[in-house]
Amino acid sequence: MATTAQRPPADAPWVVQKYGGTSVGKFLTTIVDSITPSYLQTNRVVIVCSARSGQTKALGTTNLLLQASQEAMSSTCAPLKTPSSSSTPMSSSFNGGSLSSSQLSSQLARLEGAPSFHATVDKIQQDHLEAAQVAVPHRSELRTQLENEIIAECDGLREFLQAARILHEVSPRSRDVIMGLGERLACRLVRAALQDRGIASDLVTLESIVDEIDEDIVRPPSSTWESTNYLEQPFYDRLAVVLAEKIRACSGVPVVTGYFGNVPGSLLSQVGRGYTDLCAALCAVGLKASELQIWKEVDGVFTADPRKVPTARLVPAITPEEAAELTYYGSEVIHPFTMEQAIKKSVPIRIKNVENPTGTGTVIFPDHTSVTVDDDIRHDPFVDGHVEQPSPPSGSGIIERCKAPTAVTIKDNILVLNVHSNRKTISHGFFARIFGTLNRYGVVVDLISTSEVHVSMAMTAELKPRTLERLTAELEHIGTVSVLRNMVILSLVGKEMRHMVGVAGRMFSTLAEGNVNIEMISQGANEINISCVIHEGAALKALNLIHYSILELSPKPNNMEGGSFGRSFF
Template sequence: MSASTPSTPTSSSFSSRSGTPPPGTPPNLHQNTIDPAAQWLVQKYGGTSVGKFAAQIAEDIVPDYLDQHKLAIVCSARSGSTKALGTTNLLLRAASEALQRAPPSSLPSSSSGAVTPLSSSIFHRGSRSNSPPQSGLNGHADVPAFSATVDVIRREHLVAAKAAVRDRAVLQELEAEIERDCEGLRGFLYATQVIDEISPRSKDSIIGFGEKLACKIIVAALRDRGIDAEYVSLENVVPPHDDVDAGSDGALGQSFYDKVSAAFAERIQECGPRVPVVTGFFGPVPGSLLRQVGRGYTDLAAALLAAGLGASELQIWKEVDGIFTADPRKVPTARLIPIISPEEAAELTYYGSEVVHPFTMEQVIRRKIPIRIKNVENPKGGGTVIHPDADVDATIAPHDNADGLHGGIDLLTLGDAHFLAPQKLPTAVTIKERIVVLNVQSNRKRVSHGFLAGIFGTLDRFGVVVDLISTSEVYVSMAIEDVLDRKLQARLVRELEKIGTVSVHHQMAILSLVGKQMRHLVGIAGRMFATLAQGNVNIEMISQGANEINISCVIDTRDAVKALNLIHQSCLQIKPEGPKGRVGPWLF
C-alpha cells in the first residue's frame, strides 16, 4: 500500500459491458428510445433533489422523457435532513476524524464484516466483488470517531432506500449495496489511519462514495418502477494524463477536459438502451478533483457528458422554478426569467446567485448546447434556459395583460417554448451579503509603481479574492467576502498597513444590476443611483464591469432588502402589484 494513497476497495461494477441484462431481469422494462434520430438528453439532479425526491424523479419525471430522447442521469451525493448531515459534509468529517490518533483496540481484526452482493444482482451484472474483506467493529470496545460518522452515513442511506423502493427484492439488493459500500469506506478510512496520511487523491476517493450511494438509490428506484437503469461509475473512465497540458498554476487545460468528455460519452454509449445513472464524481484527476474543480464537480461531470454526447440539452434539476429577476423571498414582485444569456448567468453567479459555475457552463455553451434549469417539484414548468445563441434573448415586460402574456410585447418561439421579444431593460438584480470593504491609502506623497502590486501580492498570500475594486492614484477600495476569521483578517490588515493607511468596513453587501441589454442603454446607471439616493441608501463604492452588462455598488447590509425592491421596481420596471400565479422559491 502506498504511503500517500491507500488503495480504494474495488467495488463490483453496476455496469455491464456486454449489453445483456443480468440474470433475473424482469421483461418489458421501459428503456431509452432506439430511434436513431433521437438525441441524448442529460439530466443532473442535485443533492437535495436526490435526498428528498428520489421517488418523484423515478415516477414522475424520468418516464416522460424516455420515448422522445436517449436519457442519461447524473447525480450528486444526497443531502441530509440538516446541512451537517449532508453526505459530502459527513465524508469530509470522516476524513478529518481518520487522522485523529486511534486506540490500538480500534484497529481492524482479520474477521470479515463485509456484505457480499449476490452474483445475480441487478446492480452488479453477475460479477462479484474482488475487494479484500473489511473488518466489522464487533469485539472492539473503543472505535475511532470516523466509524460513528460512517454509521450515520449508512443509516441515512438505508432510511432513504426504504422511502424510495417498494419492491422487496430490489430493496434487499440495495440495502446490501449500502452495507457493502459503507464497510468499504470504513476499511479505506482504517487504512488512512494506519499510514496517518490522507493524500489529495485519497480525499477525492472518500468524497466519491457519496455519489456512488446516491446513484445506486436512484437506479433501484427506477427499476422498482419498471425502468431499465444501469449504474455507471466514472472513477475509472478518465483517460491517462501523462501528457496533460496544465498552466503555470497547475490548472488543467481545455484539451484534458475534451478527452474526458469523449471518454464519458464512449462509456455511456456502452449502456445500450438502458438508462445510465452516472456518478458526478470522476477521477483520478491530476492535482486532485477537489483542488482542480471544487465541490461543483458534479455539474462539471454533467456538462462534460452532455458535450461528449452532443446532447440536445443539459437539464439541471433543483427545487426551484428557474432564475428570477430578484430574490422572491425578499422581492414579492420577482418573476421567472424564461431565457437568459450565458454572460448574464455568469455575472449573477459571481455576485451571489447560485446559477451554474461559469467554467461548467462554458463546456456546453461552446458546443451550442442549451442549459435548462428545472424544478423537481414542478416538472411541467418550462424553467429557465441559458441559451448559447447570442441572437436569442428575452426580457420581462412591465406588466401582464388579461391573457397572462406581457402587454405590448411580441412572442418569439424557441423549440416548443414561447419567449418574449427583447426590450432594453436590465435582466435581474441580485445581492451578495457578508462583504467587507478594505480601503488602502498610500502613505507616500507620490505613488510608487509597486503600490498596487504590493496590495495584490498581499491578498494573494492570504488567498483573498476581490469581488469589486475601485481605484484612484493614491486610494484603493476593495470589496471581499467576509470568509476570513477575525485573527487572519487582523493579520491581513497589518500586512496592508505596511503599504498604506487601512480602514475596514464590515456588514456590507454588493448590489448588482445585470443585463445584456444594458450595453447601449443610456441613463441606466443614473436611474439606479438616483433611485438609491431617493430611498436614502448610502453607496460605499461603485464598479462597472468592462463587458458593460453589470453595474455594482456596495451598500450597508441593513439596506439590502429595501435596495433590491427599489431597483427592481425602478430599473426593471416591474410594478409592486405582484406577479400572477406561482413564483416559487428563489434559485439563488
C-alpha cells in the same frame, strides 16, 4: 425490463439530467415516477447524481464523508477488544455485505476505543438504508441487493479510513476517493428505484475513467509541471468523448456518478465541489445532447430572490454572461466554467425545478447576436406544448430580448478594505504592493474602486481573523487602512444594459431617494453589471427598491408612495 412506452427510439435525441443532493434526497420518487418516464417517451435520458442530502447540504453525505476523513486523522484508539468465540468473527463484517445493518452496528459497539469515524460512517449507512426502503417499495429481492451494496460500500470506506488512520495521512487524492463514495451510493439508489418501476437502468462509475485518457493529454509534457497545475481544455474535450462512449454502451438509462477522480493533484483542487455539474456538461457535450438540464429546488432564474422580493418573476432565457455574473454575485445558477463547456458546443442549459417539473424553467443560451436558437431548444417534452419564451419574429427561431436589466441580486457577508497612501508614492508602485500582498495571502477581491492614491476593495468576510489581521498589518506599511464590516454587494445585471442610456443614474437615484447610503461603486468592463456596496441593514429595502423601479414591467408612479411600497415598507 423497460416497457415499450419507456424505451425511446434508438435515434431519439439525448437529454442529460443532473440532480443535486437534496433533489435525490427529498424527491427521488418524483424523479423515477414522473420526470424520467415522461422524458423517456421522446428522448434518451442520462441521469447524473450528486451525493445524497436528506434535508440540507450541511447534513449531506459529502459533508459527513469529509467529517469522517478528518476524524480518521484525529482519532486515537485503544487496542481493539477481540469478540468472544461464540460471537460472529469481526472479519465477516467486511465480507461484502453479508451482515445486516443492526448486526454491523452491534459488532462495532463491541469495539473498545473504536475510532470516531465509525459512528459517522454508521450515520451515512443508516441514512441510505432507510432511503432504500422508500426508493424500492415493490421488489424485495432488489431492495435486499441494494442494501447489501450499501453495506459493502460503507465497509470499504471503513477499511480505507482505517488505513489512512494508521498511515496518519489523508492526501488530497485520498479525500477525492472518500468523497466519491457519496455519489456511488446516490446512483445505486437511483438505479434501483428505476428498476423497481420497470425501467431498465445501468450504473456508470467513473473512478478509473481518467486512466483511459492519454497521459500526454492529462499531463502535458512540461519541464515546469506541478501537480497543482490546472487541467487544460484538451483533457476535458477527450473526457467528453470517453464519457459518451461509456454511456452509449449502456442498454438502459445510464445513471452516472459525477465523480471522475484520479486527476492530477485532486478533483477538489482542480474543479471544486461543482465537479458533478461539470461531469454532466461533459456528458452532454460528448453525446451532442439536445439539452443539459440542471434540476434544483427553484423554478429557474428570477429577476430577484423571490423570498425577498414578492414581485420577482421568472426569467425565461438569459445569456451565459448574465448567468456567470449572477452566480458570482450571489444568485447560484451554474459555475461559469461548467457553463462554458456546454455553451461553446451549442448545448443549451435549462434550469428546472424538481418540485414543479411542468414549469418551463430558465434556458441559458447565447443571444441572437451570436447564435440562432432552434425550436427544439424551446421545446420541453415534459411540458404540454412549447416553453413560453419572449415572442420571436414568425419563423425566425430567434429569442428576442428587450433592452432592460435582467436581474438584481445581493451578495452577503462582505467587508470593504480601504487603503489610502500617506506618501507621494508612484501610483503603479502603490497598486503593485497592494496586489502583491493580497496574492501572498490568497485573498480574492470581488469589487475594486481606485484613484491615484486610494483603493477600496470589497471581499468576503469569511477570511480567518488571523489572516485579516496580518493582511491589514502588512498593508499599513503602504498607507492608512480602514475596514468596513457588515456590508453587502448589490448588483444590477443585464446584457442589454450597455445599450441603455441612464440605467446607472436610475439605479443610484432610486437608492438615494430611498435614503440608502452607497459606500462603493464599481462597473465591469463588459458593461453588463453595475455593482455597489451598501450596509447589510439596508439590503432588503435596496433590493426591493431597485426591482420595483427598474425591473418591474407594469407602469409605476414617479413617487415612492405608489404601488405596494410606501411608508409602511420604508
